[in-house]
Amino acid sequence: MPSNAGTTRLVIVESPAKAKTISGYLGPGYVVEASFGHVRDLPRNAADVPAKYKGEPWARLGVDVDNGFHALYVVSADRKQQISKLVKLAKEVDEIFLATDEDREGEAIAWHLVETLKPKVPVKRMVFHEITKPAIQAAVANPREIDRDLVDAQEARRILDRLYGYEVSPVLWKKVMPKLSAGRVQSVATRIVVERERQRMAFRTAEYWDILATLAVAKPGEGPRTFNATLVALNGDRIATGKDFEPTTGRVRAGAGVVHLDESGARGLAARLADRPFTVTRVEEKPYRRRPYAPFITSTLQQEAARKLRFSSQQTMRTAQRLYENGYITYMRTDSVNLSETAITAARRQIVELYGERSVPPEPRRYTGKVKNAQEAHEAIRPAGDNFRTPGDVAKELSAEEFKLYELIWRRTIASQMTDAVGSSVSVRIRAVSSAQEEADFGATGKTITDPGFLRAYVESSDDENAEAEDAERRLPTLVKDQPLTADELAAQGHHTQPPSRYTEASLVKALEELGIGRPSTYASIMQTIQDRGYVVKRGQAMIPSFLAFAVIGLMERHYPRLIDYDFTASMENELDEIAGGDHAAVDFLTSFYFGSANGTGDQAIAHAGGLKKLVTENLSEIDARSVNSIPLFTDDEGREVVVRVGRYGPYLQRALPGEQQVSTPAPSGEGEEGGSQGDRAPIPEGLAPDELTPEKVHELFLGGGGERKLGDDPSTGEPILLKSGRFGPYVASGERKSSLLRSQSPDSLTLDQALQLLSLPRLVGVAPDGVEVFANNGRYGPYVKRGEEFRSLESEDKMFTVTLDEALALLAAPKTRGRRAAAPPLREMGADPLTEKPLVIKDGRFGPYVTDGEFNASLRRGQTPEELTLEQASEMLAEKRAKGPAPKKKAAKKAAPAKKTTAAKKTTAAKKTPAKKAAPKKATSTPKE
Numbered sequence: 001m002p003s004n005a006g007t008t009r010l011v012i013v014e015s016p017a018k019a020k021t022i023s024g025y026l027g028p029g030y031v032v033e034a035s036f037g038h039v040r041d042l043p044r045n046a047a048d049v050p051a052k053y054k055g056e057p058w059a060r061l062g063v064d065v066d067n068g069f070h071a072l073y074v075v076s077a078d079r080k081q082q083i084s085k086l087v088k089l090a091k092e093v094d095e096i097f098l099a100t101d102e103d104r105e106g107e108a109i110a111w112h113l114v115e116t117l118k119p120k121v122p123v124k125r126m127v128f129h130e131i132t133k134p135a136i137q138a139a140v141a142n143p144r145e146i147d148r149d150l151v152d153a154q155e156a157r158r159i160l161d162r163l164y165g166y167e168v169s170p171v172l173w174k175k176v177m178p179k180l181s182a183g184r185v186q187s188v189a190t191r192i193v194v195e196r197e198r199q200r201m202a203f204r205t206a207e208y209w210d211i212l213a214t215l216a217v218a219k220p221g222e223g224p225r226t227f228n229a230t231l232v233a234l235n236g237d238r239i240a241t242g243k244d245f246e247p248t249t250g251r252v253r254a255g256a257g258v259v260h261l262d263e264s265g266a267r268g269l270a271a272r273l274a275d276r277p278f279t280v281t282r283v284e285e286k287p288y289r290r291r292p293y294a295p296f297i298t299s300t301l302q303q304e305a306a307r308k309l310r311f312s313s314q315q316t317m318r319t320a321q322r323l324y325e326n327g328y329i330t331y332m333r334t335d336s337v338n339l340s341e342t343a344i345t346a347a348r349r350q351i352v353e354l355y356g357e358r359s360v361p362p363e364p365r366r367y368t369g370k371v372k373n374a375q376e377a378h379e380a381i382r383p384a385g386d387n388f389r390t391p392g393d394v395a396k397e398l399s400a401e402e403f404k405l406y407e408l409i410w411r412r413t414i415a416s417q418m419t420d421a422v423g424s425s426v427s428v429r430i431r432a433v434s435s436a437q438e439e440a441d442f443g444a445t446g447k448t449i450t451d452p453g454f455l456r457a458y459v460e461s462s463d464d465e466n467a468e469a470e471d472a473e474r475r476l477p478t479l480v481k482d483q484p485l486t487a488d489e490l491a492a493q494g495h496h497t498q499p500p501s502r503y504t505e506a507s508l509v510k511a512l513e514e515l516g517i518g519r520p521s522t523y524a525s526i527m528q529t530i531q532d533r534g535y536v537v538k539r540g541q542a543m544i545p546s547f548l549a550f551a552v553i554g555l556m557e558r559h560y561p562r563l564i565d566y567d568f569t570a571s572m573e574n575e576l577d578e579i580a581g582g583d584h585a586a587v588d589f590l591t592s593f594y595f596g597s598a599n600g601t602g603d604q605a606i607a608h609a610g611g612l613k614k615l616v617t618e619n620l621s622e623i624d625a626r627s628v629n630s631i632p633l634f635t636d637d638e639g640r641e642v643v644v645r646v647g648r649y650g651p652y653l654q655r656a657l658p659g660e661q662q663v664s665t666p667a668p669s670g671e672g673e674e675g676g677s678q679g680d681r682a683p684i685p686e687g688l689a690p691d692e693l694t695p696e697k698v699h700e701l702f703l704g705g706g707g708e709r710k711l712g713d714d715p716s717t718g719e720p721i722l723l724k725s726g727r728f729g730p731y732v733a734s735g736e737r738k739s740s741l742l743r744s745q746s747p748d749s750l751t752l753d754q755a756l757q758l759l760s761l762p763r764l765v766g767v768a769p770d771g772v773e774v775f776a777n778n779g780r781y782g783p784y785v786k787r788g789e790e791f792r793s794l795e796s797e798d799k800m801f802t803v804t805l806d807e808a809l810a811l812l813a814a815p816k817t818r819g820r821r822a823a824a825p826p827l828r829e830m831g832a833d834p835l836t837e838k839p840l841v842i843k844d845g846r847f848g849p850y851v852t853d854g855e856f857n858a859s860l861r862r863g864q865t866p867e868e869l870t871l872e873q874a875s876e877m878l879a880e881k882r883a884k885g886p887a888p889k890k891k892a893a894k895k896a897a898p899a900k901k902t903t904a905a906k907k908t909t910a911a912k913k914t915p916a917k918k919a920a921p922k923k924a925t926s927t928p929k930e
Helices: 016-023 077-090 104-117 133-141 148-175 186-202 263-273 298-309 313-325 341-355 400-415 505-515 523-532 547-559 566-580 586-595 612-618 695-705 752-759 805-813 871-884 904-918
Strands: 009-013 030-034 095-098 123-125 207-217 226-234 237-239 278-290 421-433 439-451 484-496 536-539 542-545 630-635 641-647 650-656 680-683 709-713 720-726 729-734 737-740 763-767 773-779 782-787 790-793 828-832 839-845 848-852 857-859
Touching (some): 009 016, 030 077, 104 123, 148 547, 148 566, 148 612, 186 523, 186 547, 207 439, 226 421, 278 439, 298 313, 298 505, 313 400, 313 505, 505 523, 547 630, 547 641, 566 586, 650 695, 720 752, 737 752, 773 805, 828 871, 839 871, 848 871, 857 871
Parallel strands (some): 009 095, 095 123
Antiparallel strands (some): 207 484, 226 439, 278 421, 278 484, 630 641, 650 680, 782 790, 828 839
8 A cells, every 4th residue: 555655654563573564565655663562661670760760769669659650661671772763763754653453452552652752743553453465554544543541441450460569479578488479360360270279189089880781772773773871860869970979078968869879789789680671761852953162262262272282371372473463363362252244254155165055054143252341342363364264275384383273263263154063962761670679760862963064164172171072973773762672781880079170271261261350461471470480380281289379379368368359350350441441540440459549439449458558568467477388288197287388498298286386486488497396397299289198198208207218228238228309309318328310310210220320429430540549420510520639521421330441531631621511502593583683592501491692591481491482582581681781790809908908997998888888778679570
């Protein structure tokens, strides 16, 4: 689309990838440049606060709470170069188009750009939900003004999260452990996961039995000759199933009125029913109809990608971002199930081409969202354009990850406009009378699909991996009332009740969505944050809370229950929605939350206990650190109370008789091992889930006071060889000898021979010609050989046990290399940094993988893998490191001055200089995370 003659326009988008795609759709006279996301934000730490504000009492927060919650925004160091470029470009053009994303966050970025660039030329806002040529040209032709209501809502959210994080996090530092964080949504998400784990810990399994009958018809017509039926009632009373048992006791619920069969009862009844006639007593047939699923919104896309593709929420959103920026799908942060008329037409046209006229309903399908507090007026997530490209059309253009996600979105979109799946379902009851005159009723169900409709394109998955798929058929023979049947087999089968399943990222997103907590743009970051903070770890797809999470949530529940209340958190989302709609003032909302004033908030006033400020300051003295860092488990057979303590070196078990654990003085900062309370202690092995701390497992961990396992006896000494868990990890011990496991060894698979090898270290390789002994050993930096004070690294851990004297002497004779060993090849080459254009690589370091540009290094965060890390993430991580400046070099120790020159006057001067370094309060340098 050509610009007006002689007019030059600057179009600012968020990412370089988007800029590249859009620039191809605009004609001459347009300059497309990226802002690289957010251009400014609240200060991250004291160093970010401009000098003129450092003395202000509110500088720590970055928000002047006493003056209308005015926010102090600073341009981040890694964005200054790009801002300078944008400022220069803004002076050279006639008009500026802000083309950031069309949600609240994108609107806020557009506003920040205006505030930062201070352009002298007209500024317009252009929005689009897909990056295609028609959409971009339409957006340029129909710009609008920046929506200040949306900006206010996003700014209020940002300030709210800052106040919450900066006021509540220090409480956790003082009472649980340093460097922890609390957050308005992350704390609620953590609470949901912790509550589910508590249910699992309290769960008591129950056993119940029934009978599976394989029944046969005498003269089969349509359908199979045999089918399975399950015992459902005995003498008119229903047979107990899993839902009839109390989860915390394992007993049948009071008043359930069911027959609870045990193994002997089921086997006995099966024997009494053997060779008895079976008769059909009831046949009910109903039509089956299943409507298609709605098109994807952000949360359902994350859920299905997790179920079908095993993608994490972050992985799904990163992949979707790439698909969006390159013009393959519409905007991926939405809670609208709506499809435009153009999209509906494209879908229906493609259905006819691929599946025939009969697969399209007479009228287009319209969907209504069920998401609580749905807000954004976007389309659902669908293939971009007026003519959808099939997965086959784009297969060669996309990576494997992108192709899988695109196909998922394409199939879901197409299916949403197809006909219903129809068929019939049958329910059958069969009775047999046992030799003891017991009336046993069996039940069977069947389903036949006569027209699969939309199921030809898409079948939704379930969080329950054992659940039957929607398109699965269960065919029964044609049966009629009073029809005789024979039993080919009667098998008693036992079942155990199961604890509630742990949350996956997909089901946790679904839970948050149903509660009205969080928004499409935040779900993926919430999942990542609770893992980065160490509150949740993933085992496969399951999300397991740490004991640290138990301590944090326990503190919040006891002392700040309102702050993690589900309805209260959802009500805050409601108020933010009202601000976005222009129906509520942001200042009133923030005042109510922080100071407790209900001014202007009506029925949704969130003033509680005088507001957040009063709540976190007045109640601090009431919080007992020892209590919140103690998670009770049970009382053992000897009357000892068994608890988990969250210590500064990790969680550990403690048991003592009632009253003994209160003898010691509580230790601050997380109740570390220095607390000195009485009672036995045992470390908790890393990776052990809270619900796995059963009485049996706890007893095992307390054996020997350290959770040990005997591997066998040393054949040379006769002493037992024990595998133990210590503060620095697993190790083997025998008598006075100890040795840590190697990096390549696992405690679960360690053998006696391996333990004997470990205990042989340091291994005497031999004696050098000059009489000095040569040893092989494992050290802080890996395996090595040693002769006197000379050391050389070995190429592998195995070499410690096989290196010969000649090999060792040859190594020791070689000149030392500058490094400890030859540099290993990088784990991954990522390409050029978008900000500095330096090549980025991921390497494996002593403390795990890290990304580097050759000058600055940044360790990968918890949960990140070298394979999943994106170039944008790596660039951002290094930009943060760059902003902090290079690490200070250690100064060589100065030689002590001669005694005669050390005068009292100089000592006094030095003493006077020291306090000057304490001018900035230490507290201001610690930055809690929102």
